[in-house]
Amino acid sequence: MRHWAVWVMAVVLLGTGLFFIQHSVTDAKQISSEVLNWNFKPAKDQQPADADPHYKELLKEYDGVFMGCPQDKSLYLTFDNGYENGYTKQVLDVLKEKEVPAAFFITGHYLTTETDLINRMIKEGHIVGNHSYHHPSLPEVSEERVKRELTKLKEEYKEITGEEYMPYLRPPQGKFSEESLSLSRDLGYINVFWSLAYKDWETDNQKGADYAYEQIMNRIHPGSIMLLHSVSKDNAEALGRVIDECRKQGYEFKSLDDLMMKKTMRKFHP
Template sequence: MTPLDCLYEISRPCADRADAPTVYLTFDDGPHPICTPQILDVLSEYQAPAAFFVIGVYAKAQKQILQRMIAEGHQIANHTMTHPDLSQCSVSELEDEIFTTGSTISAVCPQACLRYMRAPYGIWTQEVLKTCQRAGLVSIHWSVDPRDWDCPGVDAIVTAVLEGVRPGAVILLHDGCPPNELKAASGACIRSQTIAALAHLIPALRTRGYSISPLPQTTKGHPHVPA
């Protein structure tokens, strides 16, 4: 096992049409009480499934949002308890961050079938990957990052995704922010650009022939750093 043995792209048969390459929408750093429901509204409007990599401390307070995710056909995944740089954590801290998040999500939303984990900041180490494996989780990175967390503008987010997307692409977006950034990001919806971009992206991806699908329960991936 090497630090790059996590999924960046996913190879699987197309879910909707035999001729439609598949891509995957994923959201990190929620659930946020304002932004996440608005993102769920857009996904519902376009009948597009997504995976939400949730932070455990937020999940505790957002039971209804997690239950809505599952009820509307989305997936919930592990994004640690407090969003630390896992490369700076001890083995016991790693286990607490990953295993406690799993138990927290299961307590809040027993219907959730946890399959995937993503490391905060995309920082992977061999010990992080081993801990995920012990937790029964698949480690998943991303292959398209429009840096929406930096609020570059709606057009910039849309353009970056459409220029970087390819069959099997895992698209990284955000529906919240880490706990250490929450005060600075308080107030109005912090992911308004992401929400607006999403309403353009889903039809644009479909126009280009892509099927938007849930993350598969069994996976074949490409463990390499995307170009």
């Protein structure tokens, strides 16, 4: 593991608020297994998105995130990679040209079929996150299945790439429960949801780069965790223009590691 990654993980674990003490408190109460579907409430005129108060309380308790600081003009670009549709190389080319970091959440299928692309992500400084091995709804499978899904992907990722830094989890299908948040945190993961997304995953219903650009820019706000799908031709073609316009408006693209360090520092220095 890179020395900077070790340092980041130390900060993140410290920032969980003395994890083992929290864990003992969690064990003392009843944890709900109710299946929840992540959603957020977009706002107009670059005002921060919002989410259900109960969802926000759960993320706070179990150290998950869906948005950065709403006073900080930082953007966090993330992609879900369940399978390859031929556009990730183009996405990576744009990110390299523009010097923008991103996080790619991968499944087992992607890991075993797109090794070259994953190695490129690592080489070019991007984060590779866990999207589970088979993409099940985590709150709707057994605890043992959740452990297998997350552990198998991480172990094979290390075997294939030689890297073991994988602290971030994107819950498949956006489904979660208090129980799944607690369990995945116990396994060492930070659940990463989002505050910006649009219906971009339908590969037979692409509407052009201009449409993608408008959908993304209409939802931009300070602290956005942006969820895009790399199977989208529209996203790949609009990405460079999105990056340029966001920077023109004063935004900076940051990594999830940067977000977690800021979150930790705010916890100790509010």
